[in-house]
Amino acid sequence: MRTALVLLFLWAVAAIPGSVWPQRPVSPERVTQYFREHPDLAPKLDTLGAFDVYSSAWFAAIYLLLFTSLVGCVAPRLRDHIRALRTVPPDAPRRMDRLPQHAAGEERTDAPAEAAQLAAKALRGERFRTKIREHADGSWTVSAEKGFLKETGNLLFHAAMLTVLLGVGFGYWYGWHGNRILVEGQDQAFCNSVTQYDESSLGPRVQPSDLPFFCLRLDDFAATYQDSGQAKSFAAKVELQTKQDGPWAPKEFSVNSPLRLSQGNIYPLGHGYAMVLRYTDRYGVSQTKVVPFLPRDGMFTSEGVAQFPDINIDPKTNKRDVKLQLGFEGVFLPTVDPNGGASSIFPAENDPVLFLTAYRGDLGVEVGLPQSVYSLNQDQIDNGALKKISGDRPQRLTPGQTMTLDDGTKLEFVGTREFATISVRYDPAQPYVLGGAVVGLLGLMLSLSGHRRRMWFRITPREGSGSLVEAGGLPRSDYPGFTDEFGRLVGAARGPEEGTP
Amino acid sequence: MAELSNQLMGITVLAYLLAMVFYAAEYAFGARSHIGRAAARPARQLVGAGAPTDDISDESPAVAAEPKRDRGELLGTIAVGLTWLAFALHLGTVVTRGIAADRMPWGNMYEYILTVGLVGSAVWLGVLTRWPGIRHLGLFATLALTVLLGADGLIAYAPVGPLVPALNSYWFIIHVSSIILASGILLIGGVPAAMFLIRTGYDQGKRRFPYALGAKVPAAAALERLTFRLHAFGFPLFTFGALIAGPLWAEASWGRYWGWDPKEVWAFISFVVYAAYLHARATPSVKRTTATWIALLGFVTMLMNLFGVNLFFTGLHSYANAGGM
Numbered sequence: 001m002r003t004a005l006v007l008l009f010l011w012a013v014a015a016i017p018g019s020v021w022p023q024r025p026v027s028p029e030r031v032t033q034y035f036r037e038h039p040d041l042a043p044k045l046d047t048l049g050a051f052d053v054y055s056s057a058w059f060a061a062i063y064l065l066l067f068t069s070l071v072g073c074v075a076p077r078l079r080d081h082i083r084a085l086r087t088v089p090p091d092a093p094r095r096m097d098r099l100p101q102h103a104a105g106e107e108r109t110d111a112p113a114e115a116a117q118l119a120a121k122a123l124r125g126e127r128f129r130t131k132i133r134e135h136a137d138g139s140w141t142v143s144a145e146k147g148f149l150k151e152t153g154n155l156l157f158h159a160a161m162l163t164v165l166l167g168v169g170f171g172y173w174y175g176w177h178g179n180r181i182l183v184e185g186q187d188q189a190f191c192n193s194v195t196q197y198d199e200s201s202l203g204p205r206v207q208p209s210d211l212p213f214f215c216l217r218l219d220d221f222a223a224t225y226q227d228s229g230q231a232k233s234f235a236a237k238v239e240l241q242t243k244q245d246g247p248w249a250p251k252e253f254s255v256n257s258p259l260r261l262s263q264g265n266i267y268p269l270g271h272g273y274a275m276v277l278r279y280t281d282r283y284g285v286s287q288t289k290v291v292p293f294l295p296r297d298g299m300f301t302s303e304g305v306a307q308f309p310d311i312n313i314d315p316k317t318n319k320r321d322v323k324l325q326l327g328f329e330g331v332f333l334p335t336v337d338p339n340g341g342a343s344s345i346f347p348a349e350n351d352p353v354l355f356l357t358a359y360r361g362d363l364g365v366e367v368g369l370p371q372s373v374y375s376l377n378q379d380q381i382d383n384g385a386l387k388k389i390s391g392d393r394p395q396r397l398t399p400g401q402t403m404t405l406d407d408g409t410k411l412e413f414v415g416t417r418e419f420a421t422i423s424v425r426y427d428p429a430q431p432y433v434l435g436g437a438v439v440g441l442l443g444l445m446l447s448l449s450g451h452r453r454r455m456w457f458r459i460t461p462r463e464g465s466g467s468l469v470e471a472g473g474l475p476r477s478d479y480p481g482f483t484d485e486f487g488r489l490v491g492a493a494r495g496p497e498e499g500t501p
Numbered sequence: 502m503a504e505l506s507n508q509l510m511g512i513t514v515l516a517y518l519l520a521m522v523f524y525a526a527e528y529a530f531g532a533r534s535h536i537g538r539a540a541a542r543p544a545r546q547l548v549g550a551g552a553p554t555d556d557i558s559d560e561s562p563a564v565a566a567e568p569k570r571d572r573g574e575l576l577g578t579i580a581v582g583l584t585w586l587a588f589a590l591h592l593g594t595v596v597t598r599g600i601a602a603d604r605m606p607w608g609n610m611y612e613y614i615l616t617v618g619l620v621g622s623a624v625w626l627g628v629l630t631r632w633p634g635i636r637h638l639g640l641f642a643t644l645a646l647t648v649l650l651g652a653d654g655l656i657a658y659a660p661v662g663p664l665v666p667a668l669n670s671y672w673f674i675i676h677v678s679s680i681i682l683a684s685g686i687l688l689i690g691g692v693p694a695a696m697f698l699i700r701t702g703y704d705q706g707k708r709r710f711p712y713a714l715g716a717k718v719p720a721a722a723a724l725e726r727l728t729f730r731l732h733a734f735g736f737p738l739f740t741f742g743a744l745i746a747g748p749l750w751a752e753a754s755w756g757r758y759w760g761w762d763p764k765e766v767w768a769f770i771s772f773v774v775y776a777a778y779l780h781a782r783a784t785p786s787v788k789r790t791t792a793t794w795i796a797l798l799g800f801v802t803m804l805m806n807l808f809g810v811n812l813f814f815t816g817l818h819s820y821a822n823a824g825g826m
């Protein structure tokens with residue numbers, strides 16, 4: 001028990017760092033930011049696992065030790081408990097007056113056997129397990145015990161904790177999840193595969209090919225807001241295909257009511273606006289891109305880039321000139337501030353404006369390095385390969401407006417579409433974890449409310465006729481109400497004949 | 502309505518404060534205080550004035566032992582009356598706040614703490630009704646409530662607003678109400694826990710502050726038992742609210758039932774610390790005072806979750822920052 005105590009403490013203390021330092025699984029951006037702000041300290045902390053405390057070796061060591069100790073503790077108790085359940089209550093101690101509760105002998109008129117039966121009946125009525133014994137000297141004893149549910153509850157609770165731990169482990173091994181941005185429109189459908197997620201992680205026992213087939217497209221995303229700009233509701237209307245080339249079925253999901261599939265559920269995590277931009281190049285060829293802009297504040301001031309690497313291809317030579325690639329950096333304000341502020345003043349599109357800065361030159365997208373789709377390659381701008389070609393101030397566009405670049409090519413801000421950030425998750429062990437937790441709670445309540453106690457009656461024959469009834473009680477756990485119960489039981493066991501006990 | 506709620510809140514804090522003053526006055530001038538006792542029975546009692554008094558048990562109403570109505574009893578009765586009044590005002594504050602917002606009044610940190618305080622107050626009054634002899638702890642209970650609500654009004658106040666969509670769920674009601682109830686009970690559980698430690702110290706002959714206060718609180722064993730009872734009741738409720746209803750809701754809302762968000766971390770820490778308390782109490786080789794210290798540690802972790810996490814850390818729980826999804 002002391003070991004368990006120490007380990008419980010360690011476990012609580014070990015959980016603290018995870019709320020102090022940003023955690024990779026919770027907020028990777030803040031971890032990156034921490035590394036930037038504390039370049040010396042961060043790598044050292046990282047080797048200690050400070051940025052992923054809950055999957056670190058030392059955290060695991062603590063709870064594995066704790067649960068080992070739990071098994072070591074519970075297994076013998078379970079054995080003892082089963083034995084105790086099967087054995088009859090022990091006989092009365094010789095000196096009953098030494099027990100915490102004792103009632104001195106009281107005279108009765110009936111014979112010891114009958115008095116014993118009466119006492120046993122009263123105890124059974126109170127759901128005591130009872131045993132009547134006749135002794136060689138003519139005396140009778142009644143032993144009774146109650147409160148096994150307390151220990152049962154305790155064992156149930158600890159076993160349930162083990163179930164929860166195993167459930168969490170299995171969920172991790174066999175579960176997977178992925179996040180991505182899903183823009184409105186038939187042309188933006190996505191299918192469940194690792195490559196189509198912006199970010200995904202599979203459990204150690206899951207192969208990419210294990211992911212179940214389904215495709216999803218977002219027909220309509222609707223958000224409503226309070227006057228303050230605080231969100232009121234979100235709802236996504238989608239179409240779902242669960243068989244290759246099968247039919248598309250309309251579905252809906254919103255915050256707190258995910259779209260539940262047979263393997264995996266789809267949750268909305270956030271939303272925002274995607275820009276629809278059409279560029280018409282020197283040869284009159286146009287290309288349309290739908291690019292999600294990421295919101296940077298609660299009013300959905302959003303930032304992003306649109307990159308056009310495959311443009312200005314000379315139809316005669318069919319060659320692309322990388323120096324003629326185009327990139328646009330933009331800030332989108334769904335409701336522009338009439339006073340000229342740099343941020344949106346309302347999250348809905350009451351007065352949408354897009355501010356664009358155009359760059360021409362080598363975007364540097366072919367080098368093979370992983371690239372953010374939300375910012376231009378800063379190195380290319382720094383080394384002059386990518387040059388700003390719009391003026392000092394960004395070009396202001398409302399939906400439908402077109403900006404003309406210095407070479408006469410045009411970019412049209414066609415409009416916006418909404419997008420939803422969705423998370424797809426599958427955790428096969430979830431029902432076991434829930435079941436374990438519920439059983440654990442029931443066990444805990446039994447354990448904390450029950451009291452184990454024993455009662456004994458010794459009935460000795462009196463000279464002549466009648467008998468003498470002595471009683472004793474032993475609470476086996478801290479139980480302040482036992483005195484009252486003892487008095488009541490003794491009264492009941494002696495029967496109505498004697499009047500008040 | 503919102504305005505009314507704010508005014509009621511102010512009056513509520515004042516009422517708790519006033520109740521506290523009367524409890525304090527009872528300490529100073531009541532029959533059991535040094536001064537009071539000296540006045541009543543000069544010679545003999547003065548000698549033993551500092552000694553533990555065995556006649557103070559939690560079962561016997563404190564005042565029954567005193568033959569005539571003294572000033573202390575009057576002050577104490579007023580204090581209890583004021584606590585009831587403060588509770589009524591407190592209830593009014595919560596109800597009007599709920600009406601003003603047109604929803605359950607647990608949508609942000611201010612409202613949450615307000616309601617936790619209300620539960621704490623109700624539990625305290627329940628305990629007081631059941632065991633009137635414990636009245637002397639009222640000073641600490643009202644002190645705790647005054648500080649809790651005062652801090653709430655000063656640090657956490659937020660104007661009435663609608664719920665963010667994530668909170669718009671029936672799990673919101675189940676999860677938050679059970680945690681509020683459990684927090685209230687566990688926080689009030691800290692009062693007899695602290696008193697038990699003070700009383701034990703006093704019984705061992707310590708007379709420095711705060712042990713001197715031990716002279717007027719009920720017997721150590723009774724305090725210890727009350728501590729356990731409150732925790733044994735609050736702990737499963739907390740387990741349900743934080744470790745079952747919370748994850749159920751988180752699963753529906755965020756897609757994972759547990760994600761080590763700072764609030765989840767601290768709920769977990771509280772759970773483990775209180776489990777350690779129950780363990781310690783059940784381990785024969787661990788002293789009751791040690792176990793009770795662990796309960797107080799649990800109290801600190803609860804406070805950390807109420808105030809600290811909302812103020813110091815950012816997480817998904819949107820009580821503190823109501824923006825976003």
Ligand code: HEM
Pocket residue numbers: 001002003004066067068069070071072073074153154157158161444447448773775776779780783784
């Ligand atoms: C995951 C870790 C554990 C948790 C959360 C936990 C929690 C609890 C809680 C809340 C109680 C009090 C309720 C009750 O009486 O059933 C308790 C009691 C108990 N625990 Fe644990 N426990 C853990 C591990 C262990 C371990 C490792 C041992 C073995 C050394 C152990 C042995 C006991 C015993 C014997 C009791 C009963 C005390 C009594 O009332 O007689 N527990 N535990």
